[in-house]
Amino acid sequence: MLFPMSVVTRIAPSPTGDPHVGTAYIGLFNHTLAQQSGGRFILRIEDTDRNRYVPDSEKRIFQMMAWLGLTPDESPLQGGPNGPYRQSERFSLYGDYARQLVASGHAYYAFETSDELAALREQAQQEGHVIAIPSRDLDPAQAQARVDAGEAAVIRLKVDRDGETVVNDLLRDPIHFANTEIDDKVLLKADGFPTYHLANVVDDHLMEVTHVVRAEEWITSTPIHVLLYRAFGWAEPVFAHMPLLRNADKSKISKRKNPTSVEWYQQQGYLPEAMLNFLATMGWTHPEGQELFDLAEFQRVFRLEDVTLGGPVFDLAKLRWYNGKYLREVLSEDEVARRLHAFLAQNKVDLPLDDSFRAVTRLMTPRIDVFADFMDKTAYFWSDDYPTDEKAQKAIDAGKELLPDLAAKLKNLPVWEAASIKQMFHDYAEEKGLKMGKVMPPVRAAVAGTMESPDLPEMLEALGRERVAARVEKAAR
RNA sequence: GGCCCCAUCGUCUAACGGUUAGGACACUACCCUUUCAAGGUAGCGAUACGGGUUCGAAUCCCGUUGGGGUCACCA
Numbered sequence: 001m002l003f004p005m006s007v008v009t010r011i012a013p014s015p016t017g018d019p020h021v022g023t024a025y026i027g028l029f030n031h032t033l034a035q036q037s038g039g040r041f042i043l044r045i046e047d048t049d050r051n052r053y054v055p056d057s058e059k060r061i062f063q064m065m066a067w068l069g070l071t072p073d074e075s076p077l078q079g080g081p082n083g084p085y086r087q088s089e090r091f092s093l094y095g096d097y098a099r100q101l102v103a104s105g106h107a108y109y110a111f112e113t114s115d116e117l118a119a120l121r122e123q124a125q126q127e128g129h130v131i132a133i134p135s136r137d138l139d140p141a142q143a144q145a146r147v148d149a150g151e152a153a154v155i156r157l158k159v160d161r162d163g164e165t166v167v168n169d170l171l172r173d174p175i176h177f178a179n180t181e182i183d184d185k186v187l188l189k190a191d192g193f194p195t196y197h198l199a200n201v202v203d204d205h206l207m208e209v210t211h212v213v214r215a216e217e218w219i220t221s222t223p224i225h226v227l228l229y230r231a232f233g234w235a236e237p238v239f240a241h242m243p244l245l246r247n248a249d250k251s252k253i254s255k256r257k258n259p260t261s262v263e264w265y266q267q268q269g270y271l272p273e274a275m276l277n278f279l280a281t282m283g284w285t286h287p288e289g290q291e292l293f294d295l296a297e298f299q300r301v302f303r304l305e306d307v308t309l310g311g312p313v314f315d316l317a318k319l320r321w322y323n324g325k326y327l328r329e330v331l332s333e334d335e336v337a338r339r340l341h342a343f344l345a346q347n348k349v350d351l352p353l354d355d356s357f358r359a360v361t362r363l364m365t366p367r368i369d370v371f372a373d374f375m376d377k378t379a380y381f382w383s384d385d386y387p388t389d390e391k392a393q394k395a396i397d398a399g400k401e402l403l404p405d406l407a408a409k410l411k412n413l414p415v416w417e418a419a420s421i422k423q424m425f426h427d428y429a430e431e432k433g434l435k436m437g438k439v440m441p442p443v444r445a446a447v448a449g450t451m452e453s454p455d456l457p458e459m460l461e462a463l464g465r466e467r468v469a470a471r472v473e474k475a476a477r
Numbered sequence: 478g479g480c481c482c483c484a485u486c487g488u489c490u491a492a493c494g495g496u497u498a499g500g501a502c503a504c505u506a507c508c509c510u511u512u513c514a515a516g517g518u519a520g521c522g523a524u525a526c527g528g529g530u531u532c533g534a535a536u537c538c539c540g541u542u543g544g545g546g547u548c549a550c551c552a
Binding site for chain 1: 478479484487488510513515545548549552
């Protein structure tokens, strides 16, 4: 299936908190779909709930998208022909559309208070049907008069009391909803702000969105949207509801059970490429079984209809593996060093981006999955003040009598390179009739304070002759 | 609870009526080896259950069970 016309997609996050990994997930597919057809990918901010509004949230959503390389074609930042892209700035639009529906008989003014609604809801619950709003049966002219007189009112969608509404979802069979199961949703709140349902449909239409690709949690409100499109006389877009990312217990992914803020992943030193690659495999697999692929490749082969519908568990272990793979096999050594350096700088670790840093990075890359692991495992490279753990101390004690010899030989080695250092160890082991497993450990323990460290000759080369000699001599005492 | 969606190894998934049900992560073992990793090899491990349809079902249909979502003047 290819979309012949150009596809216009969007994500519509609410600025209510941390930039969510689910937004990134949905963003990936929307961005890709638009790119594939040479269409447009819109980022619209749905900030109609003033109570939940978090001021810097919007900025952080932009940053997340930029970090991932999912830059929108139109957004509050970029602007575009269909702006403004913040619903709060489109405020005046929605009232007119809502009133248009009242005029055409598709919606009505409702005056119930929240207490009354609570009682009605409880009653409806007990009687086993959807809430019925008394205002629905008010005479339109009288209702209008009350509104004109200044009485507080909301505008509700007037849903037919019989028949059914069918939602066509690209990924599923048609979904049938009996209209009796759909309640008369509020479209315009008493404060004049639109609810999600109204604003979303109006904006998607005005912005010429052709494909609504969003999370599965929206399925049950889609019949309302379909009804709205019909009431306005607008063509409905293609709907595709993606599976919801899950916690290990299969519930909808949540802050309490998983890191859901993309900023957390940035702070841990995950690579955006790895994150994207991992996210792409949530509900989709590369047709050739390829595990590693970049955004361009994803765009080349992705087909919406191949998305699977089981709720994918967000497995941090697998994400870590992807990240390690990118570090080891995708990015160049130089690139890894540069990114690691930038990461450390952001964390107030000031190291020069020099050959020594690059050498340590090269040695450590196979030993870390994410950048956050780096400093913990490399303390002995940056300071002489590093801890010596129990195992290392035992190794030092066991080989103490060899250390003076070794210190001298290291000091006097003509060439300070891994190869010659290695040769020296070989020669010395042979001379003493010892195994390498006997001569190397005390030195390793002395210079690193831990047995968990890189190849010894290479590590010594990276450390430099002076530090090595000093540390070995110190341990020999 | 009503409505809706979903269902292959622990996890992500492949299979588009015919395969010893494949791969990846994780786990285990072995190899490599100066430690730890990385890498290599192997192992463990699944079609939720019950009925149909069919020569033949993981695949199609029905039911059951299980999981999830949703029932706001939040999105």
